[in-house]
Amino acid sequence: MxxxxxxxxxxxxxxxxxxxxxxxxxxxxxxxxxxxxxxxxxxxxxxxxxxxxxxxxxxxxxxxxxxxxxxxxxxxxxxxxxxxxxxxxxxxxxxxxxxxxxxxxxxxxxxxxxxxxxxxxxxxxxxxxxxxxxxxxxxxxxxxxxxxxxxxxxxxxxxxxxxxxxxxxxxxxxxxVRNQIAEIPESQRILVTAHDAFTYFGDAYGMQVEGLQGISTVADFGLKDIADLIDLIIENNIKAIFVETSVSEKSINAVVTGCKEKGHDVKIGGYLYSDAMGEFGTEEGTYIGMFSKNVDAIVNALK
Missing domain, CATH: 3.40.50.1980 (Nitrogenase molybdenum iron protein domain)
Incomplete structure (x- = not known):
C-alpha cells in the first residue's frame, strides 16, 4: 500500500x-x-x-x-x-x-x-x-x-x-422513501446485504440492517459470519436478501444455500446499488433514480 x-x-x-x-x-x-x-x-x-x-x-x-x-x-x-x-x-x-x-x-x-x-x-x-x-x-x-x-x-x-x-x-x-418503507410489516423490516453499506439507510428509515462484511469490502468474513447470518434469517423468517451491484454475489449465494440446507427458502430480492450507481444516462445512473430503484426493490421483496 x-x-x-x-x-x-x-x-x-x-x-x-x-x-x-x-x-x-x-x-x-x-x-x-x-x-x-x-x-x-x-x-x-x-x-x-x-x-x-x-x-x-x-x-x-x-x-x-x-x-x-x-x-x-x-x-x-x-x-x-x-x-x-x-x-x-x-x-x-x-x-x-x-x-x-x-x-x-x-x-x-x-x-x-x-x-x-x-x-x-x-x-x-x-x-x-x-x-x-x-x-x-x-x-x-x-x-x-x-x-x-x-x-x-x-x-x-x-x-x-x-x-x-x-x-x-x-x-x-x-x-x-418513508411512505414506501411504511408498506413493509415491521417484523420484516430487516435488510440483509453483502456488506454494511446501508447502516445510514437503516438509521434514517427504521430498518435493521445486517451485512455479511463490514463497512469496507476489504474486510474478511468467515464461516461463522455466514452461519450467524443464516440463523438470523431463519429466526426472523426473512423472505429475501439482496446482492449489491459493486460486490461479488458469491457470499450472498452461500447464505441462500445455507438457508435452503436448513429448510428455509430465502430468495434473492434483487440487486441494490450500494457504492456505485447504474450506467450514466439511465435512471439508475442518477442519485434519485438509484435510490428509488433500491427502495422499490426492497419494498417489493419484503412486504
Missing part, C-alpha cells in the same frame, strides 16, 4: 513539474470520484462546467486504485470532489496531497461529526456511506454548491437556484 501511494505521489509530482495542461477558457473543469458526487455536481452546475467521474457503474471505491489516466484527470481539474471519511481508501493520501495544489472538496466530511456513525471494527473511524440518508447527504450537496461558487463566483445565482431546486427534489425523495 505504501509503495503504491509513493509511486502515485511521485507521478503527481511529475505532472506538476511538467508543462501545465491547457485549461478551457470558458468553463471550469470538475472531477468527482464517485457517481453520486458527479450527479450532485451536474445537478448544481449544469452546463456551466465540464465534469467527469473517475469511478463508473459497478466500481468498488474501497478497492479502487487510481491509474495514471486518473492522475491526468485530477491534474487537469480546476476542482476535485471526493467523498472522504476514507471511502476512497487507496486514494486518500493522493487526494489530500492534491488538496494542497488546487480546490479539493471532501464533501461528506462537511457532515457534523455527531451525525456520523462509528465504523464497527475500525478505531476512530466513521462509516463513509452517508449518501443513503438523504438528510445527511444534503450537507454534502451544499458543500459542493459552496465550492462551485468559490470556483466560479460569476455564476453564483445560477448555482444557488439549482441547489435549492435539487434540495427540493431530495426532500420529495426522502418522503417517498
Amino acid at each position: 505504501r509503495k503504491y501511494a509513493f509511486a502515485l505521489m511521485a507521478l503527481i509530482g511529475l505532472y506538476g513539474c511538467s508543462s501545465k495542461v491547457e485549461k478551457s477558457n470558458s468553463k471550469p473543469h470538475v472531477v468527482a470520484t464517485t457517481g453520486m458526487l458527479y450527479d450532485a455536481v451536474i445537478n448544481i452546475a449544469g452546463d456551466k462546467v465540464t465534469s467527469e467521474a473517475i469511478m463508473g457503474p459497478g466500481v468498488d471505491p474501497h478497492l479502487y486504485k487510481a491509474t495514471q489516466g486518473d492522475l491526468a484527470k485530477f491534474n487537469k481539474a480546476d476542482m476535485i470532489v471526493y467523498n472522504g471519511i476514507l471511502l476512497e481508501g487507496k486514494m486518500s493520501e493522493i487526494l489530500k496531497k492534491l488538496g494542497r495544489k488546487k480546490l479539493t472538496v471532501a464533501a461528506a466530511e462537511s457532515i457534523p461529526k455527531e451525525l456520523l456513525k462509528s465504523a464497527i471494527g475500525y478505531k476512530n473511524a466513521y462509516d463513509p456511506h452517508v449518501w443513503f440518508d438523504i438528510k445527511r447527504w444534503k450537507y454534502a450537496v451544499n458543500e459542493i454548491s459552496d465550492a462551485l461558487i468559490q470556483l466560479d463566483s460569476t455564476n453564483r445565482q445560477f448555482y444557488e437556484a439549482n441547489t435549492r431546486s435539487y434540495i427540493t427534489q431530495l426532500d420529495s425523495l426522502d418522503q417517498y
